[in-house]
Amino acid sequence: MKSIRVLDSHTGGEPTRLVLDGGPDLGTGPLAERAARFRTHFDAYRSAIVNEPRGSDTIVGALLVPPDRAGCTLGVIFFNNVGLLGMCGHGTIGLMASLAHLGRIQPGRVAIDTPVGAVSAELHPDGAVSVDNVAAYRQARGVAIDVPGHGTVRGDVAWGGNWFFLVEEHGLPLELAALEALTDFTWRVRQAVNTQGYPAVDHVELFAPSPRAGIACRNFVLCPGKAYDRSPCGTGTSAKLACLAADGKLAEGAAWVQESIIGSTFTGRYRWHDRTKGEIAPTVTGTAHVMAEATLLFDARDPFCWGIRTQP
Ligand code: PYC
Numbered sequence: 001m002k003s004i005r006v007l008d009s010h011t012g013g014e015p016t017r018l019v020l021d022g023g024p025d026l027g028t029g030p031l032a033e034r035a036a037r038f039r040t041h042f043d044a045y046r047s048a049i050v051n052e053p054r055g056s057d058t059i060v061g062a063l064l065v066p067p068d069r070a071g072c073t074l075g076v077i078f079f080n081n082v083g084l085l086g087m088c089g090h091g092t093i094g095l096m097a098s099l100a101h102l103g104r105i106q107p108g109r110v111a112i113d114t115p116v117g118a119v120s121a122e123l124h125p126d127g128a129v130s131v132d133n134v135a136a137y138r139q140a141r142g143v144a145i146d147v148p149g150h151g152t153v154r155g156d157v158a159w160g161g162n163w164f165f166l167v168e169e170h171g172l173p174l175e176l177a178a179l180e181a182l183t184d185f186t187w188r189v190r191q192a193v194n195t196q197g198y199p200a201v202d203h204v205e206l207f208a209p210s211p212r213a214g215i216a217c218r219n220f221v222l223c224p225g226k227a228y229d230r231s232p233c234g235t236g237t238s239a240k241l242a243c244l245a246a247d248g249k250l251a252e253g254a255a256w257v258q259e260s261i262i263g264s265t266f267t268g269r270y271r272w273h274d275r276t277k278g279e280i281a282p283t284v285t286g287t288a289h290v291m292a293e294a295t296l297l298f299d300a301r302d303p304f305c306w307g308i309r310t311q312p
Helices: 031-041 043-050 089-101 176-195 234-246
Strands: 002-011 014-021 060-065 074-079 108-114 117-123 129-132 137-147 151-159 163-167 203-208 217-222 256-259 265-274 279-286 288-298
Touching: 002 043, 002 089, 014 043, 014 089, 031 043, 031 060, 031 074, 043 060, 043 074, 043 288, 060 089, 074 089, 089 108, 089 117, 089 129, 089 234, 089 279, 089 288, 137 176, 137 234, 151 176, 151 234, 163 176, 163 234, 176 203, 176 217, 203 234, 217 234, 234 256, 234 265, 234 279
Parallel strands: 014 060, 074 108, 163 203, 217 256
Antiparallel strands: 002 014, 002 288, 060 074, 108 117, 117 129, 129 279, 137 151, 151 163, 203 217, 256 265, 265 279
16 A cells, blocks of 8 residues: 655644655656646645545645755645645745654754745744745735625735735634635635736735734735635735835834734744845744644545545
């Protein structure tokens, strides 16, 4: 029987399933090319690892691969219930905590290759992890989208390792009690954004003040497969920092504490990467906890051996 060894962690409530061995052999070359190979030839692995019955819509998988970019010591390709992610902030924090648990890294920095660029992650002595993400920027400001059944919704389109539509004014309470309404609204926004000029946007992020002192704001992030991010979303926080920097609302180096819908937090900071292009170098800090070590078993007689594929 085929088997795949995994280590599960969560970062602020959002799970990461790290594939240690038994995953698909994607060969060599740039990670973007290997990610394309994963998508085209090995999608069954993706589904089998993160989808039901072994997984759930919320799990993000992390496939460890040899790096391609000079100076990187490892490579990772993140994936979810419906496809691949460019980068994943909570997943990188989970990856670092998992490698520390396995004794493979000590406090210090690791340069990591991803399909969208090299990132650098630092494991701190207390177990927290800071991720120096790929450069983030706002592509468009105050875009008006006509959302059927709702009306006009304005938001910014920004890159933080994935594409986001960021909405400040939405009129919904960012509370778990409103989860259904939040999911329904953000899904409709996503579809409208995709058909009204921004087909690459696959995350929608809403903001509201936090009821807790010392927190800059709360977010709700709808991920590509219609699950909401339990963490404050590392790439979403990077996209937010890019918008704040572009608007002159956050100074270089100042801390931005981003709270998720379940109350977990990341601390974000930025440095200008290229001010003329509006590109920032974001750093997102958070903590992950290891939860399970497991061997996934693949029985050829099992009709759901390769997972139940969901396409919302
Ligand atoms: O933390 O970047 C992130 C992320 C993306 C999707 C889920 N989490």
